[in-house]
Amino acid sequence: MxxxxxxxxxxxxxxxxxxxxxxxxxxxxxxxxxxxxxxxxxxxxxxxxxxxxxxxxxxxxxxxxxxxxxxxxxxxxxxxxxxxxxxxxxxxxxxxxxxxxxxxxxxxxxxxxxxxxxxxxxxxxxxxxxxxxxxxxxxxxxxxxxxxxxxxxxxxxxxxxxxxxxxxxxxxxQSEEIGIRHRQEISVCCMEILRKMDKFSWKQYEAELTKRGYKVHLQEKESGGVYGYSIKRGNSIYKSSVLGIGRSLTPSKIEATWAKLHPQERKSEPTKPISQQTRTADITPISQPVIKHYNIATDEYHSYHVEIPEAADNIIRQNCSLEEAHPLAKLEEIQHTALLLFAGYLDAATSMATSSGGGSDTGGWGRDKDEDELEWARRCARMANSMCKRRKGLHR
Structure with missing residues (x-):
């Protein structure tokens, strides 16, 4: 309540x-x-x-x-x-x-x-x-x-x-946990809508959220465009700044978030003419990082979408281990705990670790301001290993 x-x-x-x-x-x-x-x-x-x-x-x-x-x-x-x-x-x-x-x-x-x-x-x-x-x-x-x-x-x-x-x-x-779950639910819904859009459109984004039972308030500039918005769920209102990961659903970042979900639909930059002195062998193609997508269910009612660069995903897979885990834990559960931590779903990660027989104090946990994605992935894997250990006092 x-x-x-x-x-x-x-x-x-x-x-x-x-x-x-x-x-x-x-x-x-x-x-x-x-x-x-x-x-x-x-x-x-x-x-x-x-x-x-x-x-x-x-x-x-x-x-x-x-x-x-x-x-x-x-x-x-x-x-x-x-x-x-x-x-x-x-x-x-x-x-x-x-x-x-x-x-x-x-x-x-x-x-x-x-x-x-x-x-x-x-x-x-x-x-x-x-x-x-x-x-x-x-x-x-x-x-x-x-x-x-x-x-x-x-x-x-x-x-x-x-x-x-x-x-x-x-x-x-408790109300704090309800707020976290509601923000996660709305964030997952927003990402699903972006994933299904052929091109980004505020009108379609608002319409799709409305279809799903949310109320959307767009704050529009006089010159055109949107500078802020909020989403109402029941009697609670959530600003875009608290949704997604790293403010990824705010007006300044949402189109870039859509583009990451549709790398094949990005328009390539016009090719500049190559001077006669430039050899073809000197041109190195720039490849876009591969993004892995997961839908992780913590129970029959809650599912969380996680996006992670392939390099960071590989680090999590390599560093998650059953070595000190609870006897009932599965490697996939530890990896999913790490992925949820990486995506910022702390409550969901704790629920996943607890269901596998573990549990750990996550007070003060979070990504450092200047921490790159690969080091963050390593820390998430280490924390997931710790969270999925047998809890003290539960074994004889």
Missing amino acids: IAKASTISHGANAIRYSVNKEKADIVKANLLPDNISPEAMYGRMMLVQRKFAENINKGRPLGRNVIRIEISPSEEESRGWTMNDWASLSNEFIRVFDSIDLSGKTKRASSKQTNLKGSQYIAALHRDSKSGILHLHIDANRVDMEGRINDSHKIGERAVMAANIINERRGWM
Whole structure:
């Protein structure tokens, strides 16, 4: 499950969207009458704020007067849920959110806790328009029924912490791991689209991503071209700079990435006339490096595309060894662990090593800034050998 929160100034529109969206269901109206319009809900929140106007913000109205929260369990986590299950999650999230003490981080006494439980809020259940996956929207009054302001400092961090506490309680995947998997999933999808394109086109790239259920926001220059873009998956947005390997899917690099996938389609440079003094034997043809492609499955649901120069691939194959590996490990699994490390899929590599009986601390692991591909491949092979060893304490 992932969650995010922010304070907003367009509270009336947010509540209207939460309540009136197609196929939305009201999960809970806290300290608000049932069956009233979204306009009436917002009006009642503003009545409370006006009642305590002299005590909040020195008499001035709050600019950002509503707290907006989105809670998104995965499809697997919420499969088969009833409305009571969603109400239970809503109540649990509010309790945990309110209990988190951030005063040490913000150096503000007001950050010790919020009081959404004692504030007016509406919780509504939405369905993603493409996938149908369910998620919760909560719109809460910034001022509780006692006239105290619900603190907004690091409110997004408070939501993430609340989600992770609940994830741990329920045995769900942590939000950081979800983010990594989503970035990997989108990156693999982008590479597959580029691989199938006869020529690079932003219009086709955007259309193919949309077909797969993603929303794409292109930032276009006035003079033409794209200088930035982001991809939305469910309620999460990922900038192009966090996708791919080495920023390979950013606007400045994506066409070169497409070209690497289609070496046979590159237009050759025009041949310059050779002077009479130049002999044919002096001309050495320039060959393009061979790129190897792998689709590595870590389980029945997750597959990762890896591209690696043939020279680096050979180094991994030569340096991966079963010599100190777990008895259940296979050489191919060690090599796949190294390939995943090379491509930057650290979480997937750890999963592969664990499934082969190994496991190792990868804290601080990563490619050095000036490290060339061949040395990086050697380090990945050594790390894969280490990760696929028998873990201490698991043998007698």
